Amino acid sequence: MLLQRDFRPGFGGEVYRRGPGPVESRGGIPWRRCYSPAPSMSTTPAPEAFEQARQRFFEGLEAFKAGRFADAEQAYLASLALVPGRVSTLLNLVATQLRLGRPQDALGRIEQILSVEPDNAEARFHKANAFGQLNRHPEALANYEKVLQLGTLPPGEPWLRHGQTLQALGRPEQALDSYDRALAADPAIAQAWTNRGSILRDMKRSEEAAAAFRRALALGADPELHRYYLAAVSGEQATPPTAPGHYVETLFDDYAHDFDAHLVGQLGYQAHRTLTTHLTGLGRGFRSAVDLGCGTGLCAPYLKPIAEKLVGVDLSSQMLQKAQALGLYGRLVHADIVAYLAQTDEQHDLVTAADVFIYVGDLAPVFDALDKALEPGGIFCFSAESAADENSDFELLPSLRYAHSERYLRGLAARHDLDVVRLVHAPIRDDQREAIAGMFVYLRRPESAR
Structure with missing residues (x-):
């Protein structure tokens, strides 16, 4: 003001x-x-x-x-x-x-x-x-x-x-009433329509959520972001290939201060442990590892013992500050993961992405950029939420997360001459007291790729 x-x-x-x-x-x-x-x-x-x-x-x-x-x-x-x-x-x-x-x-x-x-x-x-x-x-x-x-x-x-x-205090029903009061006073507050839609989406009131997002869009709210919201709750917009970058960056900048406690403590998040447990089970060490979408560094304590050098990459500067405080990364990079893979002069023999691809639907650009960054004999391992429709490549869910089919992931690996070393089905996190099914995928570039 x-x-x-x-x-x-x-x-x-x-x-x-x-x-x-x-x-x-x-x-x-x-x-x-x-x-x-x-x-x-x-x-x-x-x-x-x-x-x-x-x-x-x-x-x-x-x-x-x-x-x-x-x-x-x-x-x-x-x-x-x-x-x-x-x-x-x-x-x-x-x-x-x-x-x-x-x-x-x-x-x-x-x-x-x-x-x-x-x-x-x-x-x-x-x-x-x-x-x-x-x-x-x-x-x-x-x-x-x-x-x-x-x-x-x-x-x-x-x-x-x-x-x-x-x-922010975890009182969504009361928040909804406040937004209704805001809109009664001034129906042209686009942010109130957006926030109202987000709460209704979480309540699984998809039609009402879509109506709120449409009102926000008509009032000049961010078109890319609101088309993403509408694609998730109603399917009336074409599914975007990825979540908007500024949405992901802002989400995690705001989330950084209590990210670990909420994700691990309240949502039962375990992807970082599951991914690295099966990785160490491969029985090898690594010269240079890059942790894509490293966030606050949840994977770092598990990766550091098996990697001589560890690089973290994330779109959120606030998350990177938390990761820096761990003292486990040799280098931290504020960048989009595809941009990093495409532009880096380094080759890594380990590339990890734990719970990153829930914000990326079309993984083809990631695999294309990986061709340059993953050295022969190197491992690329990642988690993905499992799509309900195995005939689809990926789906954008009402939760605003992407889910992928096993068929799609195996097809990408084959097109890029990556061998599937291991693929494990296991829960990633809880959502409203239900376990979210996921996949943990381990791919290797053949030595012959030299």
Whole structure:
């Protein structure tokens, strides 16, 4: 929520217009309120100082709009140095610091505002967003509820954020009610339709989910992402060959902080152990291994003892930070797995992909790129979710995961002259208390490929 205001020395009623701030999905709705100067401002600033502060304020506004958030922050700080405590400037500084990913700094400024104006709804809204960035969801929820109680902001956006926080707390039914309230206030909030569709999809209410995704798409939501959603829940869109890259990256960046506990502890994930157990059963060591889609490094403790060199590749920078902390990878690469395989100058004698291909339907580009990266005699092993229809190559499921047929995987191996050393059917994880059937595939490039 970025504030664009008349910057006048009289401190009268000022117009607040929502602009392209970091916590807004839409803008352009005005509202009015009185401005109270901070207690430290017992005297009106000199006209020269006020004019300089005003210039810095609007420089900050323009820098923010242009995406130059560090410049915006410096401009707002300069404005505050000239006219301390001005709430409009503090609020815009807070919005900027949240966009810079510094919620702790923002919280300090927010408390400065609330010490003067405890019922400032904009400050409460930013406070809730800051707690959300810090994954302090109960505190975020309490502040969104305070914003809604104050009733001085248009309610659509606060209800949207309220619902997102309830989702983060694992309360989807209540989140759905919040999204309905957001849409009752403003039916044009595309993100509320998207989030509503996601909850309905998880509830297996596919027709309602598809309707919500269609509404979001009509309102300008990401076309690639929403066609992917619609293909998963209704089949009315052609099945895309892969999940959108930005979807996967954002999903795992957001998921990184509790990924291991949720996946292994709550979903009973075991693909990393199953894949590496059968790999060590081959009874050989490896010169150079690459862990595709390495995530937080769940496979690393099992791969490091059998590989002289271990490289990890992932699309999520947040996941790579977690993997780096393990100290088991010689090198970590932030890249798409196909791009890495196609562009690397290295040849590996072990390539692994544990629970990666649930986000890749068409595996032909992976196998094509592997031709260059896997040395003769090398092993390529991976897991895949099992498709219900063995006559299909791959399916996009309502869970947004891809499943593959054994026939398809064996066909790809044959076309690329890879021998099937082992293929094991075993569960990958649990989903809503049901074991998800999977395959663990071990392929070898013949020595004669030299």
